[in-house]
Amino acid sequence: SDDLIWQIINNSFCSFMTKTKTSKFCRNEYNLTGLCNRHSCPLANSQYATVREEDGxxxxxxxxxxxxxxxxxxxxxxxxxxxxxxxxGQIKEKLIYWNNWIRRRVIARFDRLLEVQKRSRRLVLTSETKLVPLSRKVERRERRREDKALVRAGLETAIEKEMLDRLRAANPEEFVNVDRAAYEKALQAVEVEDEEDDEESEEEEEDESESETEYVEDFDESEEEIEDIQEQQEEGEEEEPPVRQKLTLSSRGAAAIAPPRKRAKVTVEYDSD
Structure with a gap:
């Protein structure tokens, strides 16, 4: 039956066969050598052995x-x-009565799988740079966006700086139509700085006023000041000129003469302590 299967596969059609100009290959996962021939075909051999790797x-x-x-x-x-x-030892024990060709091919395949495992572990441990493909259109678009963002950021900072300079120079008439948000932001920053300066100056004045100490005189008048006031009043009474009276006539008759005003007198009393 094995010969019949091989004749059908070899001469007609096999879904696992891959033909090239030089030879034929087999894509069956149980194939021992990867070649399409009578000894290596897993379908045309009822007694067959191979080695495979699954999850390490x-x-x-x-x-x-x-x-x-x-x-x-x-x-x-x-x-x-x-x-x-x-x-x-396990391979030789299980295949002790099998064909020598199969036994040698199984050991050779086992050695090859061990080498592949060692190499894969070595590649995992060594860190390598990973190349990520990037479209040129995406790269150009991202670059343009970055340039626009940088220009916008530089323009806003320049506007804020100009606003601050003009506010410090107190020239509000020179303002031009610019971004309202940047102007308000600069104005708020200046107001905050002015408020902080005012608060600091007030705190300094309060500290100075609290630390100052003054010495003042008593509110009671001294005896010398009282004597000077009495002498000035007496001299004023002696030198006072006579009051002249003027008469004015009206159509009805003579007007009454206004009496002279009297001076207020000041009396000083001394308390005997």
Whole structure:
């Protein structure tokens, strides 16, 4: 039956066969060598063995004619030991009565899988630069956006600086139509600075007024001042000229003469202590 299967596969059609100008290859996952020939074909050999790797673990797969009628249990899987010598001992023990060609090919494939595992671990440990493709259109668009953002930011800072300079120079008539938000922001910054300066000056004045100490005289008048006031009043009474009276006549008769005004007198009393 194996010869019949191989004649059909070899001469007609096989879905796993890949032909080239020099040779033919097999894409079946259970193929031992990857070549399409009579010894390597897993379909045309009822007794077959191979080695496969699954999730970092290497298994030995074996197929015999006694399980040909059970497709779900056709392959026997044996997990190989991580130690190389013990794994080779397992392969030789399981394939002790098998063809020498299959036994040698299984050991060679096992060695190759071990080399692949070591290399993959080494590549994982070594950090390599990862190249990420980037479209030129996206790159140009991002560059234009960055340039516009930088220009906008520089313009806003220049406007704020100009507003601050003009506010400090107290020339409000020179303002031009600019961004309202930048103007208000600059104006608020100046107002905050003025308020802080006023608060600091008030605090300094309060501190100075609290630290100042003055000495003042008593509110009671001294005896010398009282004597001077009495002498001035007496001299004024002696030198006072006579009051002249004027008469004015009206059509009805003579007007009454206004009496002279009297001076207020000041009397000083002394308290005997």
């Amino acid at each position: 673990v290497i298994y030995l797969y074996m197929k015999v004619a006694e399980r040909a009628h059970l497709p779900a249990k056709m392959w026997e899987r044996v997990k190989l030991h991580r130690n190389y010598e013990r794994a080779i």
